[in-house]
Amino acid sequence: MGVFEFRVGRKxxxxxxxxxxxxxxxxxxxxxxxxxxxxxxxxxxxxSVVSRRLDIDEDQxxxxxxxxxxxxNLRTSIPIKRQKVKFEWDPPSHTPSTELRGKIHIEENDE
Amino acid sequence: MDSRVITITxxxxxxxxxxxxxxxxxxxxxxGKKVALVDxxxxxxxxxxxxxxxxxxxxxxxxxxxxxxxxxxALIKDKRLPELYLLPAAQTRDKNAVxxxxxxxxxxxxxxxxxxxxxxxxxxxxxxxxxAIVGADEIIIVAxxxxxxVRDADRIIGLVEAAGKPEPRLILNRLRAEMIRRGDMMDVAxxxxxxxxxxxxxIPEDEAIIVATNxxxxxxxxxxxxxxxxxxxAAMRIIGQEVPLDELDESPTLLERLRRLVGFGPAPVxxxxxxxxx
Numbered sequence: 393m394g395v396f397e398f399r400v401g402r403k404x405x406x407x408x409x410x411x412x413x414x415x416x417x418x419x420x421x422x423x424x425x426x427x428x429x430x431x432x433x434x435x436x437x438x439x440s441v442v443s444r445r446l447d448i449d450e451d452q453x454x455x456x457x458x459x460x461x462x463x464x465n466l467r468t469s470i471p472i473k474r475q476k477v478k479f480e481w482d483p484p485s486h487t488p489s490t491e492l493r494g495k496i497h498i499e500e501n502d503e
Numbered sequence: 504m505d506s507r508v509i510t511i512t513x514x515x516x517x518x519x520x521x522x523x524x525x526x527x528x529x530x531x532x533x534x535g536k537k538v539a540l541v542d543x544x545x546x547x548x549x550x551x552x553x554x555x556x557x558x559x560x561x562x563x564x565x566x567x568x569x570x571x572x573x574x575x576x577a578l579i580k581d582k583r584l585p586e587l588y589l590l591p592a593a594q595t596r597d598k599n600a601v602x603x604x605x606x607x608x609x610x611x612x613x614x615x616x617x618x619x620x621x622x623x624x625x626x627x628x629x630x631x632x633x634x635a636i637v638g639a640d641e642i643i644i645v646a647x648x649x650x651x652x653v654r655d656a657d658r659i660i661g662l663v664e665a666a667g668k669p670e671p672r673l674i675l676n677r678l679r680a681e682m683i684r685r686g687d688m689m690d691v692a693x694x695x696x697x698x699x700x701x702x703x704x705x706i707p708e709d710e711a712i713i714v715a716t717n718x719x720x721x722x723x724x725x726x727x728x729x730x731x732x733x734x735x736x737a738a739m740r741i742i743g744q745e746v747p748l749d750e751l752d753e754s755p756t757l758l759e760r761l762r763r764l765v766g767f768g769p770a771p772v773x774x775x776x777x778x779x780x781x
Binding site: 406407408409411412414415416418419422423459 | 654657685686693696
């Protein structure tokens with residue numbers, strides 16, 4: 393699910409750790425009186441804003457609440473669709489220039 | 504005389520409010536304080552039985568509030584301690600028989616006579632709970648290290664704050680050291696991190712509590728009871744004495760002692776709490 397924060401490679405969380413992590417999530421919701429529907433609305437609005445600038449993978453996007461370091465955080469993970477960004481310098485980079493002239497090549501990955 | 508009104512509450516039922524009230528009150532009375540215990544659980548009275556005073560009830564809290572008797576007539580003197588009194592709850596009425604104003608007045612009245620007034624709150628967040636906290640100077644939340652209880656405790660913290668009361672303190676009850684060691688139960692530090700309030704006491708799970716309740720004598724009398732000693736420590740902290748929070752480390756196993764000697768194994772709970780709060 394990706395909701396719980398257990399680092400990759402770490403062994404399975406103990407029931408005690410699991411209870412703590414589940415509690416943290418449920419308490420953030422309780423405290424903010426934030427229900428899953430409202431969270432979905434926030435997600436939709438985020439998509440509309442971010443997708444104006446970036447090509448994002450909406451299906452893989454995650455929006456969740458977490459209590460970390462004494463504050464309640466809205467945590468989002470927005471995967472950008474795989475693209476290669478290449479920048480060619482023109483003139484070559486050793487020539488000082490105040491103006492940036494060049495071409496940005498964006499290649500879709502053929503996966 | 505600066506008397507203190509303390510309410511013991513939890514949100515969730517069955518976590519040990521009444522046991523905590525009886526033990527803290529008894530411990531404070533053992534220290535020579537004049538203590539009134541108030542059973543706020545109208546309709547479901549139990550504090551009388553935990554104290555072994557169930558056969559002595561004539562009048563109750565509702566009678567006092569409605570003016571059927573004087574406060575002194577309703578207060579029941581403890582069997583052993585001359586400075587410990589119980590104001591029992593009514594058993595045949597419901598929790599709406601008393602309102603917040605009446606309850607506040609009752610607290611004011613009790614203040615005149617006692618060093619400590621300890622109110623046992625009913626479970627839930629309705630009128631009974633609001634009555635229990637309305638006259639309180641301090642709130643103590645009892646929780647068990649499990650999800651439902653900690654979640655309810657968090658809700659109570661919010662309600663206590665909304666009522667304009669100072670931040671409550673926590674008594675974490677029914678800890679099982681062996682389960683914590685295995686990682687099967689949340690640790691003290693885990694619960695503190697989630698709730699973000701100060702700790703007043705750690706009470707280990709102890710069969711002596713059931714025995715004590717069966718006998719009608721709070722566990723603080725029983726020197727061999729770990730829970731009894733832990734309640735005694737919590738009472739000491741209430742009156743401002745510094746007692747280390749090491750209730751879970753009292754009798755480490757031989758293997759554990761060896762591990763600690765060599766420097767392996769988990770640090771004692773107290774150290775973990777310290778390092779977490781700093």
